[in-house]
Amino acid sequence: MTLSRVLTTAALALGLATTALAQDKTKVGFIYVGPIGDGGWTFEHDKGRRAVEAHFGDAVETVYRESVPEGADAERAITEMALQGADLIFSTSFGYMEPTLAVAAKFPNVKFEHATGYKTAPNVSTYSARFYEGRAVQGHIAGRMTKSNIIGYIASFPIPEVIRGINSAYIHAKKVNPDVDFKIVWAYTWFDPAKEADAATALIEQGADVILQHTDSTAPQAAAEKAGGVITFGQASDMSEYAPLPRVSSIIDNWAPYYIARTQAVIDGSWESVQTWDGIGAGMVGIGEISEAVPADIRDEALALKNAIAKGAHHPFTGPLKKQDGSDWLAAGEVADDGTLLGMNFYVEGISGQIPN
Amino acid sequence: MLRLEKRPQPSRLWTWLTPVLAVLITMLAGGALFATLGKDPLEAIATIFWRPLFGEFAFYYRPQLLLKGAPLVLIAIGLSLGFRAGIWNIGAEGQYIVGALAGAGVGLAFYPAESWMIFPLMVLAGAVGGWAWAMIPAVLKLRFGTNEILVSLMLVYVAEQLLAAMALGLMKNPDGHGFPGSRNLRQYESAHNGELISGTGMHWGVVAAFIAVIFAHILLNRHILGYHIRLTGQAPRAARFAGVRPARLVLFCLGTSGALAGLAGLFEVAGPAGQVSIDFNVGYGFTAIIVAFLGRLHPVGILLAGLLMALTYIGGEIAQSNLGLPAAAIQIFQGMLLFFLLAVDLLTNYRIRISSREVA
Numbered sequence: 001m002t003l004s005r006v007l008t009t010a011a012l013a014l015g016l017a018t019t020a021l022a023q024d025k026t027k028v029g030f031i032y033v034g035p036i037g038d039g040g041w042t043f044e045h046d047k048g049r050r051a052v053e054a055h056f057g058d059a060v061e062t063v064y065r066e067s068v069p070e071g072a073d074a075e076r077a078i079t080e081m082a083l084q085g086a087d088l089i090f091s092t093s094f095g096y097m098e099p100t101l102a103v104a105a106k107f108p109n110v111k112f113e114h115a116t117g118y119k120t121a122p123n124v125s126t127y128s129a130r131f132y133e134g135r136a137v138q139g140h141i142a143g144r145m146t147k148s149n150i151i152g153y154i155a156s157f158p159i160p161e162v163i164r165g166i167n168s169a170y171i172h173a174k175k176v177n178p179d180v181d182f183k184i185v186w187a188y189t190w191f192d193p194a195k196e197a198d199a200a201t202a203l204i205e206q207g208a209d210v211i212l213q214h215t216d217s218t219a220p221q222a223a224a225e226k227a228g229g230v231i232t233f234g235q236a237s238d239m240s241e242y243a244p245l246p247r248v249s250s251i252i253d254n255w256a257p258y259y260i261a262r263t264q265a266v267i268d269g270s271w272e273s274v275q276t277w278d279g280i281g282a283g284m285v286g287i288g289e290i291s292e293a294v295p296a297d298i299r300d301e302a303l304a305l306k307n308a309i310a311k312g313a314h315h316p317f318t319g320p321l322k323k324q325d326g327s328d329w330l331a332a333g334e335v336a337d338d339g340t341l342l343g344m345n346f347y348v349e350g351i352s353g354q355i356p357n
Numbered sequence: 358m359l360r361l362e363k364r365p366q367p368s369r370l371w372t373w374l375t376p377v378l379a380v381l382i383t384m385l386a387g388g389a390l391f392a393t394l395g396k397d398p399l400e401a402i403a404t405i406f407w408r409p410l411f412g413e414f415a416f417y418y419r420p421q422l423l424l425k426g427a428p429l430v431l432i433a434i435g436l437s438l439g440f441r442a443g444i445w446n447i448g449a450e451g452q453y454i455v456g457a458l459a460g461a462g463v464g465l466a467f468y469p470a471e472s473w474m475i476f477p478l479m480v481l482a483g484a485v486g487g488w489a490w491a492m493i494p495a496v497l498k499l500r501f502g503t504n505e506i507l508v509s510l511m512l513v514y515v516a517e518q519l520l521a522a523m524a525l526g527l528m529k530n531p532d533g534h535g536f537p538g539s540r541n542l543r544q545y546e547s548a549h550n551g552e553l554i555s556g557t558g559m560h561w562g563v564v565a566a567f568i569a570v571i572f573a574h575i576l577l578n579r580h581i582l583g584y585h586i587r588l589t590g591q592a593p594r595a596a597r598f599a600g601v602r603p604a605r606l607v608l609f610c611l612g613t614s615g616a617l618a619g620l621a622g623l624f625e626v627a628g629p630a631g632q633v634s635i636d637f638n639v640g641y642g643f644t645a646i647i648v649a650f651l652g653r654l655h656p657v658g659i660l661l662a663g664l665l666m667a668l669t670y671i672g673g674e675i676a677q678s679n680l681g682l683p684a685a686a687i688q689i690f691q692g693m694l695l696f697f698l699l700a701v702d703l704l705t706n707y708r709i710r711i712s713s714r715e716v717a
Contacts, residue, residue, distance in 0.1 A: 066683070073639060102631075160536065345535045
């Protein structure tokens with residue numbers, strides 16, 4: 001078993017060596033979970049890729065593969081890029097974690113960057129964005145804007161990332177509107193326009209006049225536009241084609257600075273395995289333009305909140321906070337640590353309903 | 358003018374010629390599609406069909422063909438038995454998922470114990486899981502006369518929900534910081550369906566696929582049950598007179614295809630995929646339907662069709678990253694294959710006559 005593994009590695013490394021000699025451009029690969037035209041998650045990663053191309057010009061060549069299923073197919077896609085001589089590979093979905101690590105073990109000279117995961121290796125970094133900071137701003141606007149006091153939330157999967165977003169939005173909506181109630185629908189998908197539209201329609205029928213989404217398509221925006229009198233927020237991408245109404249603002253993933261910095265590190269030979277988790281301050285999370293449908297005073301408050309978060313003056317998870325079951329979580333003035341946030345598996349006090357299991 | 362005339366019997370020649378013809382027409386139409394996308398059609402076709410087999414990195418791609426083809430062949434063999442008898446199991450995808458869950462469940466339950474018995478038990482559980490999931494449409498059909506097409510298809514969506522629930526709940530990796538997905542079975546020696554000979558792609562699932570092909574061939578040609586299956590498909594009334602018991606056939610065909618799909622799922626989850634995750638299934642159960650028909654519901658044909666399908670997948674992937682073809686173009690290309698196969702199938706049952714003039 002060990003010998004055979006050595007042989008495989010040798011064969012793969014040989015293949016790599018022959019191609020690496022053939023070029024001196026730095027080759028950067030991207031593995032996408034959705035189509036580049038999804039208008040959300042993958043679209044923004046691809047924007048980051050194009051920014052790398054624009055920044056480095058002829059010094060860098062980029063390649064990408066879209067709609068790569070998570071699992072065995074991802075391993076082949078990543079291996080293929082490494083074989084073709086990629087020096088740096090970004091795998092941009094949580095489900096690529098194990099495949100990325102498996103391929104990285106076979107290509108010690110190639111650098112890998114896995115988005116939103118938690119496992120690293122000497123040649124594997126992880127990176128993610130503190131989207132919950134954007135959720136805080138969103139929650140503030142939602143709490144101030146709602147008239148029915150019912151806010152609909154289209155959640156994707158019950159994982160810490162999504163639960164963090166719900167909690168952050170809820171805390172900040174509740175702060176400005178004590179009567180607010182969150183209705184949460186679990187869509188069990190990241191991208192499925194039909195399902196997302198159904199979820200949005202169901203929430204609107206239950207009286208929600210604000211829809212927050214943690215799924216990537218613009219279908220909820222279209223559903224809200226059709227219903228009328230409902231506001232939404234762009235997710236992952238600005239979705240400004242639905243502005244000024246129903247889309248009143250957005251959370252934008254901005255990967256370009258990170259991608260450029262990491263590519264530069266590979267060129268300089270200074271690349272090291274790191275775990276990056278940046279937010280509004282570092283520019284990884286952007287707040288899309290707040291449209292004129294939002295009254296000026298609310299817009300000013302929201303921008304003030306955004307600036308406070310960016311400067312580090314306000315942490316979205318600041319005590320006093322209790323968990324949903326009423327037990328104490330954070331004392332007054334206490335701030336949540338990253339470990340708890342990364343593994344968050346509970347609602348804060350006030351949210352009704354259970355996290356599905 | 359052209360006229361279609363029904364053949365007294367389906368043409369044997371055309372039965373075997375049409376798949377080849379369909380592939381050729383697909384290459385032509387696909388080439389045209391790639392050309393309109395601004396790519397060199399010859400290069401694109403060569404990338405898809407040639408490079409995985411004989412290109413620079415063929416040493417890596419050839420084993421991948423087996424990895425990708427094995428589940429397709431294994432599932433399609435099972436489906437073909439039922440399809441021949443007019444029993445339509447459309448829900449192999451669901452049986453694949455449940456087989457994987459049952460098998461992985463057994464493996465995870467034993468973690469971290471090491472024993473040679475764990476993997477065989479997982480294989481058994483995988484087959485039983487898929488079989489049991491297929492028994493639902495079978496029993497409902499026999500007991501209440503429900504349509505197995507609808508029931509088996511709907512159960513795919515139920516299985517997907519079950520998969521999500523397992524990946525997020527019961528089977529979630531306790532060391533995974535709350536993230537979804539089970540432990541990685543590839544890092545658990547006793548449960549890992551690894552390569553039998555390194556660098557060949559040969560794992561137990563590939564072996565099982567070859568065995569299934571041989572058994573299906575013997576069953577259909579040498580066994581009374583195989584004769585009954587063929588007879589029921591060709592002449593249901595005659596079959597009844599010949600003493601075929603339809604209920605038994607439904608149970609056998611759905612059960613076998615379910616068990617084989619379950620096995621495919623188990624070999625995948627314990628090997629190439631490695632873990633139970635929300636998006637574990639990637640459509641093998643549906644693609645296998647195409648493979649079954651492309652292979653003429655014949656065991657050897659299915660083996661070839663499975664490998665061809667795997668080739669278009671892997672070649673298509675290379676075309677995506679090398680030529681920048683969009684993923685959707687590759688999917689259209691694969692869809693064309695089935696479309697043209699069905700279209701040229703006309704030639705099997707009809708012949709084209711050129712008649713001078715219609716007499717009024």
